Amino acid sequence: QKEVEQDPGPLSVPEGAIVSLNCTYSNSAFQYFMWYRQYSRKGPELLMYTYSSGNKEDGRFTAQVDKSSKYISLFIRDSQPSDSATYLCAMSLNRDDKIIFGKGTRLHILP
């Protein structure tokens, strides 16, 4: 079983819809959970991160962590065509440890 599982998609949704992106993981010791966005021919950029279980909101984006289920989610409200990108979940044991990435989900927002 891989450490982090993420459906690669592609996922296509109409503009304005709520997008739900998810990852599961196997190592219960992970404490920090991140979401990155990667546009074509660009490197990943950090969107947001959370510590332990709970929700975190930043504008149209909400990150959710359920450690009991080893399941994390990213919700995008009022999706825009500019949100079309690959979204990578990632996690780490502590603040300075290496980051373990999921495969990334390709998201297309249809105008």
Added chain:
Amino acid sequence: GAVVSQHPSRVICKSGTSVKIECRSLDFQATTMFWYRQFPKQSLMLMATSNEGSKATYEQGVEKDKFLINHASLTLSTLTVTSAHPEDSSFYICSARVVTPGLAALWETQYFGPGTRLLVL
């Protein structure tokens, strides 16, 4: 924001040749740089961590003699794929960690380059 560049963006080479990829932090100094590899439909995987002026630390399973890393300055790290073979074809991404006061987490201070796509024929 902090910008990291990579050169070349794409390279095609013959099997058995060596390829050098450069990673530069353009507007900040990076004491630590990281090299990742991403095979098609696979996760971004850390290959090695390099600190300026010292030897790189390689992840388990990564051959240090095949993937030579040089971090000669605070703004430049190079990855040389020696005697490249078709199975080395991949997307190589570097990242650089900006030095900040306090105890900022790795993901808060790490900036990625745009990647280099290597195809070995």
